[in-house]
Structures are given as C-alpha cells and as structure tokens.
Amino acid sequence: MAPSRSATMADVARLAGVSVATVSRTLSGTRAVDPAMQRKVTEAAAQLNYQVNLVGRALRQTRSSTVGLVVPDLENPYFSALAQQLSRVFSDPGIDLLVFSADGSLETEARGVSSFLGRQVDALVMIPVHEQLSEATVTAAAAAVHTIQLDRHVPGTAASYVGVSNREGVRLVHEHVSSCIDVGTHPVVYVGAAQGSSSAHERLDSMRRWFSPEVPTLLGDFSAAWGREAAARLLADGWRSATIVTAADVIAVGVVSHLLHQGCSVPGDFRVIGFDGVGAAAFAYPTLTTVRQPVEEMARSIRALVESDDEPSSRWFDPELVIGETSPGR
Amino acid sequence: MAPSRSATMADVARLAGVSVATVSRTLSGTRAVDPAMQRKVTEAAAQLNYQVNLVGRALRQTRSSTVGLVVPDLENPYFSALAQQLSRVFSDPGIDLLVFSADGSLETEARGVSSFLGRQVDALVMIPVHEQLSEATVTAAAAAVHTIQLDRHVPGTAASYVGVSNREGVRLVHEHVSSCIDVGTHPVVYVGAAQGSSSAHERLDSMRRWFSPEVPTLLGDFSAAWGREAAARLLADGWRSATIVTAADVIAVGVVSHLLHQGCSVPGDFRVIGFDGVGAAAFAYPTLTTVRQPVEEMARSIRALVESDDEPSSRWFDPELVIGETSPGR
DNA sequence: CTGTTAGCGCTTTCAG
DNA sequence: CTGAAAGCGCTAACAG
Numbered sequence: 044m045a046p047s048r049s050a051t052m053a054d055v056a057r058l059a060g061v062s063v064a065t066v067s068r069t070l071s072g073t074r075a076v077d078p079a080m081q082r083k084v085t086e087a088a089a090q091l092n093y094q095v096n097l098v099g100r101a102l103r104q105t106r107s108s109t110v111g112l113v114v115p116d117l118e119n120p121y122f123s124a125l126a127q128q129l130s131r132v133f134s135d136p137g138i139d140l141l142v143f144s145a146d147g148s149l150e151t152e153a154r155g156v157s158s159f160l161g162r163q164v165d166a167l168v169m170i171p172v173h174e175q176l177s178e179a180t181v182t183a184a185a186a187a188v189h190t191i192q193l194d195r196h197v198p199g200t201a202a203s204y205v206g207v208s209n210r211e212g213v214r215l216v217h218e219h220v221s222s223c224i225d226v227g228t229h230p231v232v233y234v235g236a237a238q239g240s241s242s243a244h245e246r247l248d249s250m251r252r253w254f255s256p257e258v259p260t261l262l263g264d265f266s267a268a269w270g271r272e273a274a275a276r277l278l279a280d281g282w283r284s285a286t287i288v289t290a291a292d293v294i295a296v297g298v299v300s301h302l303l304h305q306g307c308s309v310p311g312d313f314r315v316i317g318f319d320g321v322g323a324a325a326f327a328y329p330t331l332t333t334v335r336q337p338v339e340e341m342a343r344s345i346r347a348l349v350e351s352d353d354e355p356s357s358r359w360f361d362p363e364l365v366i367g368e369t370s371p372g373r
Numbered sequence: 374m375a376p377s378r379s380a381t382m383a384d385v386a387r388l389a390g391v392s393v394a395t396v397s398r399t400l401s402g403t404r405a406v407d408p409a410m411q412r413k414v415t416e417a418a419a420q421l422n423y424q425v426n427l428v429g430r431a432l433r434q435t436r437s438s439t440v441g442l443v444v445p446d447l448e449n450p451y452f453s454a455l456a457q458q459l460s461r462v463f464s465d466p467g468i469d470l471l472v473f474s475a476d477g478s479l480e481t482e483a484r485g486v487s488s489f490l491g492r493q494v495d496a497l498v499m500i501p502v503h504e505q506l507s508e509a510t511v512t513a514a515a516a517a518v519h520t521i522q523l524d525r526h527v528p529g530t531a532a533s534y535v536g537v538s539n540r541e542g543v544r545l546v547h548e549h550v551s552s553c554i555d556v557g558t559h560p561v562v563y564v565g566a567a568q569g570s571s572s573a574h575e576r577l578d579s580m581r582r583w584f585s586p587e588v589p590t591l592l593g594d595f596s597a598a599w600g601r602e603a604a605a606r607l608l609a610d611g612w613r614s615a616t617i618v619t620a621a622d623v624i625a626v627g628v629v630s631h632l633l634h635q636g637c638s639v640p641g642d643f644r645v646i647g648f649d650g651v652g653a654a655a656f657a658y659p660t661l662t663t664v665r666q667p668v669e670e671m672a673r674s675i676r677a678l679v680e681s682d683d684e685p686s687s688r689w690f691d692p693e694l695v696i697g698e699t700s701p702g703r
Numbered sequence: 704c705t706g707t708t709a710g711c712g713c714t715t716t717c718a719g
Numbered sequence: 720c721t722g723a724a725a726g727c728g729c730t731a732a733c734a735g
Contacts, residue, residue: 049517051728062706067730077704094517097491098437099728101428102711117457117472120450120653127447130474134481139488142447142472144460151464158469161427162492187379187424267656293653300658323450323623326597327657328630381712392722397714404715407720429712432727 050091059087070095101163109139110349111159113152113169115240117144119265120293120322121336122170125193128342129168136350138165145172153180160187166349170194174241185355191348193341196241204357205344209242212334213249213288215364216316219332220286223314223373226254232282234273234298235290237262246290246318254288265290270297278305284312286370292317292324295331299369314370320363330367337362380421389417400425431493439469440679441489443482443499445570447474449595450623450652451666452500455523458672459498466680468495475502483510490517496679500524504571515685521678523671526571534687535674539572542664543579543618545694546646549662550616553644553703556584562612564603564628565620567592576620576648584618595620600627608635614642616700622647622654625661629699644700650692660697667692 052070056063061080068074069084076084087093101107110133114122126142133140143159145152152172159167166189171177174197181200184190190202220226233250236243243262250258261276263269270289274297277285289295295317302313309315309329317324320335337360344358366372382400386393391410398404399414406414417423431437440463444452456472463470473489475482482502489497496519501507504527511530514520520532550556563580566573573592580588591606593599600619604627607615619625625647632643639645639659647654650665667690674688696702 053728063728064706064708064730065704068705071730073730075704080705092513092516094487095491096432096493096728097488098428098431098493099711100491100730102426102432102713102727103729103731105711107428117447117453117460118450118652120448120453123447123450123453126472127474127476130447131476134476134484139473139485142456142474143469144457144472146457146461146464154464155469157424158427161425161430163426163428186422267653271656296653297656300656300660303658322448323597323626323652323654326601326627326630328633330630382714383712393712394714394722394724395720398721401714405720410721426712429727430714432712432729433714435727 049096050093051096052093054091055084055087055093058091059083105163106165107163108137109141109162109164110166110168111155111162111164112140112142113145113155113159113167114142115145115147115152115170115172117142120324121194121291121319124321124338125170125342128338129345132342132346136346147172149173149176149180152177156180156184160184164188166191168193168345171197171240173239174198174244189349189352191345193345194242198241201355203348203355205341205348206242206359207336207341207362208359209245210249210252211359212318212362213246213253215334215362216288217253219364219366219370219372220288220314220316223370224286230282230285231255231258232277232285232287233258233260233289234270234287234294235260235262236265236269236294243290250288263294265293267293267297267300270294270299271301272297274298274301274305278302278307286314286316288316290318292319292322292331292333295333295369296324296327299327299329299331310368310370316370320365325365329369331365332367332370333365334362335365336360379426380423381426382423384421385414385417385423388421389413435493436495437493438467439471439492439494440496440498441485441492441494442470442472443475443485443489443497444472445475445477445482445500445502447472449621450654451524451621451649454651454668455500455672458668459675462672462676466676477502479503479506479510482507486510486514490514494518496521498523498675501527501570503569504528504574519679519682521675523675524572528571531685533678533685535671535678536572536689537666537671537692538689539575540579540582542648542692543576543583545664545692546618547583549694549696549700549702550618550644550646553700554616560612560615561585561588562607562615562617563588563590563619564600564617564624565590565592566595566599566624573620580618593624595623597623597627597630600624600629601631602627604628604631604635608632608637616644616646618646620648622649622652622661622663625663625699626654626657629657629659629661640698640700646700650695655695655697659699661695662697662700663695664692665695666690
C-alpha cells in the first residue's frame with residue numbers, strides 16, 4: 044500500500060459533523076464531551092483510520108510525553124539493561140522512552156542531545172561519554188530541560204545524577220577478598236577501563252583506597268576483548284596467581300576466558316571479580332563473583348526525579364556483592 | 374540553571390535586524406544569502422544560544438530526519454548489536470536513529486509504532502514481536518510510512534524485509550555436524566525458542582528439514598536462563614551425550630554453563646552450537662561454535678532501502694559458520 | 704457542554 | 720537576493 048496523506052483532525056471533525064475542538068477533547072479526554080458526540084467522533088476517527096499527529100501536539104503544548112536517553116553505546120550489556128529498565132518504568136505513565144546511541148563519540152553525543160532538545164523532550168537522561176569532555180553537552184542539556192546523568196557523572200554541572208556508589212562496591216569487594224585471602228601477602232591486580240568515564244575513574248580510586256595506592260593496574264576499555272588482552276599481558280609479565288578485580292563483567296568474562304584457555308585454574312590460581320551483575324555474563328561458566336547494581340531501583344528513581352520538579356539532586360545506590368565461582372567465599 | 378524559555382527564530386531575526394526567512398535560509402542553507410547578513414545571523418544565533426526547534430520544522434516539512442527502530446527487547450545482545458549498527462550507518466547522512474523497546478509486549482509495540490508515526494519519522498524499522506499477532510501493527514506502519522522489517526518477518530504485509538537466511542544457517546550447521554559425527558547414529562537435539570517469532574519458526578523448520586523431521590526439540594525463549602533449564606531437562610531425561618543445536622548464542626551459553634557445572638564434557642559428551650555470533654558470548658569460555666549474522670551489512674542494506682524510494686522488497690543475507698570449542702571441526 | 708479562533712516555531716511560496 | 724504572509728496539525732482560551 045502506498046503511503047497516503049493521513050487524515051487530520053479537521054477531516055474527522057467534518058465527517059463527524061462537529062468542531063475540531065470537540066474532536067480534540069474527545070480523543071485526548073481533557074474535558075467532558077457529550078456521549079453521543081463522543082461516539083460520532085470515535086466512529087469517524089476509526090473510519091478514517093485517524094492517528095493523532097504528535098508533532099502538531101508537541102508544537103502546541105511545548106512538550107511531547109517523551110523522555111530521551113543518550114547512551115555511549117548499546118552493545119555494553121550494562122547500558123542496554125539500564126535502557127530496558129527505563130523503557131519499562133516509563134511505559135506505565137504513558138511516556139515514551141526514546142534511546143539514542145552516541146557510538147562512543149562526543150560529536151554524536153552532542154548531536155543526540157540537541158536532537159532531543161529540539162524535539163521538546165520532557166526530560167533527558169544521559170550516560171555521558173566522557174567525564175570532562177562531555178561537560179558542554181551536559182550543561183547545554185541542563186540549561187534547556189530537566190536532565191539526569193546516569194551511571195557516569197560530569198562534575199560541576201547543574202544536572203541531577205543517579206548511580207551506584209563505586210566506593211561502596213569496591214569496599215564490598217575488599218571485604219570479600221580479605222575474608223578469603225591475606226591481602227597483605229597475596230597479590231591483587233586491577234583490570235579497569237581508561238580514565239574518561241567517572242565510573243572507571245571512581246572504581247580505580249576506590250581500589251587504591253581500599254586495597255593499596257600501588258595496586259598494579261591495567262587500563263583498557265569496557266569490552267571482553269580487552270579482558271582477554273589484559274589477562275595475556277599479566278601472564279606474559281610472569282604472574283602465576285593473583286586476585287584480579289575488574290571494572291565490568293564483560294572485562295571479567297574476557298579475563299576468565301583467557302586464563303582458562305591458558306590452562307590456569309580459576310579460582311585456584313586466579314580469583315576474578317566482575318562489576319555490574321546484569322546480562323548473560325551472569326550465566327556464563329564459571330559463574331562470576333560480581334558487584335550487582337540495582338538497575339531496576341535506579342530506573343524507578345529516575346522516573347521519580349522526572350516526575351517531581353525539584354531542584355537537581357544526586358542519588359547513590361548501594362550495590363550488592365554476588366558470590367560466584369570465580370571467587371567463592373572462604 | 375533553571376530551564377528558561379529558549380530563543381526562537383523571531384528572536385534571532387530581531388537581534389540580527391533581518392527577517393525570519395533570512396534566518397531560516399541562513400541556518401538551513403537552503404538558499405543563497407548575502408554573506409554580510411549571514412554573518413549577522415550566525416552571530417545573533419550564537420549570542421542567543423539559539424537551537425532550532427525541530428518540532429516546528431517537522432510540522433512544516435511533514436518529515437523529521439528521523440528513523441524509528443522498534444525492538445522487542447534491548448537486553449537481547451543480538452538486538453542491541455543491530456541497534457548499534459543501525460545508529461552508526463544512519464549517523465553519517467545526518468539521520469537520527471531513535472530506538473524504542475516494546476518490552477516483549479504487543480501493546481507496547483503498537484504504542485511504539487504509533488508514537489513514531491505520530492512523530493513523522495521518515496522510515497520505520499521494526500523487529501516484530503510476533504509472527505502473526507504483530508500483523509496489524511506492521512500493516513498500519515507500512516500504510517503510513519516506509520517500513521522495513523528486520524530479522525523477523527510477518528508474512529503477507531506490504532513492508533520490506535531484511536534478515537538472514539535461517540535455512541542456510543541451519544544448513545551450515547548440518548554440514549559442519551555431519552563432518553564431525555555420524556548424524557545417523559549420534560543424537561542431535563534442538564533447543565529453540567517458542568513459535569511466535571519467524572526466526573524461531575524458520576530455524577525449527579530448517580532443523581527438521583536438514584536433520585530429521587523428528588529431531589527432539591525443547592522450546593523456551595531467547596535467554597541464558599532458558600538454556601540452563603533446557604540442559605537440566607535433557608540430563609533429567611537421561612541424555613548423556615548429544616549434539617545440541619540452539620536458536621541463539623545466549624541460549625547456548627546457558628546450556629554450556631549447566632552442562633559443565635554438572636560435570637559433563639563439552640564438546641566431549643555434548644557438542645553445543647549457537648546462533649547469531651555477536652556480543653560478549655563469543656568471548657566466553659569455552660568459545661562457541663555459532664552461525665554469525667552479518668549485522669553490519671544488514672544495517673547498510675536497510676539504509677539503502679530507506680534512501681531509495683523503491684517498492685517494498687526483501688533481502689536475505691547468507692550467514693557464516695564460526696568454529697569454536699563447543700563443537701570443533703573433525 | 705460546544706464552537707471559534709489564535710497561535711506554538713518553522714519553511715516556503717509569492718512578490719518585490 | 721530579501722521580506723511578508725500563509726499554514727503545517729494541534730490545543731487552550733474565550734465566548735456562547
């Protein structure tokens with residue numbers, strides 16, 4: 044079927060023999076309408092297969108019942124989990140969550156934000172690509188619309204923030220590891236992601252705080268490929284046993300995979316600990332000891348922020364340690 | 374900073390001392406404008422921090438430089454991979470790809486589609502939730518705008534289709550398995566997803582065609598949890614060795630994980646084969662033998678369809694077998 | 704409860 | 720090349 048010009052409210056009004064105002068009121072239910080007219084309108088609309096033009100509505104109302112979400116990347120399972128939870132919590136009050144991927148690029152991120160602003164979103168949720176370099180974009184967003192940063196934090200902006208306490212997460216890891224081994228004599232290594240995102244930054248800082256300022260550190264990105272490479276480097280450097288704390292489950296999966304392929308024992312030789320606790324990684328073999336983030340609660344908290352019209356505020360959730368086979372309890 | 378009413382073209386025109394038409398022409402570059410005026414406009418716009426209101430533009434132009442993507446679920450790594458690739462290919466020609474998750478629900482899917490239609494998207498890409506029950510929604514979409522079904526197919530609609538040949542995928546699996554074992558005497562089991570999506574359907578049909586009409590079959594959903602459960606059932610039913618073909622990598626990960634936890638050998642006792650070949654599953658231990666879909670090419674093909682204004686058409690890509698450790702070559 | 708009408712911000716004829 | 724003005728489809732005053 045060839046796309047045909049679609050019916051407008053005026054068409055419906057004409058067919059139903061009423062005014063456009065009555066059509067509008069019937070269809071959006073903003074005001075009482077005589078039941079008889081209501082029926083005529085509904086029938087005419089059905090007959091013409093009328094679909095409300097949200098662009099017209101948004102232009103008039105200067106809002107759009109839409110919340111925009113800008114993520115750095117959709118292939119990171121943690122981000123897709125957040126996106127999925129957010130869609131779900133906004134579905135209920137009839138708000139459409141639209142997702143835009145910045146594809147790891149600051150320029151694309153800026154484009155996504157101005158696109159959403161130009162579309163008159165009611166609120167903007169974003170996981171900033173970079174801790175410093177995304178500042179202009181976050182600031183621009185916050186100046187125009189209610190903006191909530193998620194997971195990653197650009198300091199000094201007027202936007203709200205929802206995330207997990209990375210410091211508490213690493214504290215849980217430290218507590219767990221301490222109860223299993225003697226942290227003073229057994230080596231602990233950190234495989235993280237390069238500075239740039241606040242979560243990477245905070246996790247590294249917390250490692251230094253809870254374990255040791257000199258904790259050996261390998262920094263790459265949030266990917267399984269990087270996990271493999273990091274493990275290869277450790278082995279090449281002569282490590283034969285250690286506790287490897289990682290910045291994300293995907294990294295941990297790569298680390299574990301490489302170690303096992305090289306004939307190392309996990310957790311015998313190497314304990315491995317992940318971060319995030321969402322996605323299929325949790326179901327892999329062996330199961331991961333990880334820090335689980337409460338993504339569902341975080342999503343609900345964001346909805347609450349969007350609905351309230353309070354001052355920008357920040358909320359840190361406490362994560363939870365999940366014991367798996369890559370680092371079992373004592 | 375409190376969100377303030379943002380500047381409009383009229384404001385820019387006033388400040389620059391020109392007409393709104395000139396502002397429009399300068400900013401969108403649709404027509405030649407005197408360089409001097411151009412400069413005045415650009416400066417005024419910068420000074421007022423002017424951002425074009427895309428809603429006004431879309432209302433006037435009846436299009437929006439936007440393509441909508443409706444997926445059943447963002448947590449399925451295959452879908453997020455497609456979403457990511459699509460964002461990337463549309464980024465180049467300056468089209469925003471906006472993603473909406475139907476959260477597995479037909480109602481939400483319908484809402485997503487009418488939302489995009491109401492927003493005047495230039496084209497709509499959708500992975501239908503259900504092979505039959507999504508028909509009304511796909512048809513409605515196709516009647517209003519250029520619509521392309523992706524991965525899953527609702528028969529008998531006027532929408533284009535881009536996907537992989539599941540029959541060819543299963544043929545590759547059959548060829549591989551036949552070269553490793555005697556398919557006549559060694560058991561082959563299929564762990565799939567319940568009918569509903571065309572891909573699940575086609576993969577099962579192809580299993581029956583290439584292997585045997587009586588191939589033992591367990592149907593669940595596209596999740597690692599289901600993979601685990603299916604493996605548990607197989608063991609409970611007394612299976613001690615088999616080749617397990619699955620409908621997706623996430624399922625395969627769950628199957629492998631459960632088997633290894635129960636002390637079975639993979640691929641010694643059980644060979645396991647996945648489908649999709651994207652995401653972190655490929656980096657897990659042991660590595661998966663799987664059927665890789667050419668997601669990048671598929672995304673490019675969709676962009677080509679959107680850009681051309683031809684009749685609806687369908688395109689099936691050939692997948693590729695990737696040998697991993699869960700079912701090595703002979 | 705219903706109808707008329709004025710715009711939301713923008714692009715695009717149409718004159719000049 | 721520039722400006723005035725119409726109008727995209729809708730909702731919200733306002734008057735009846």
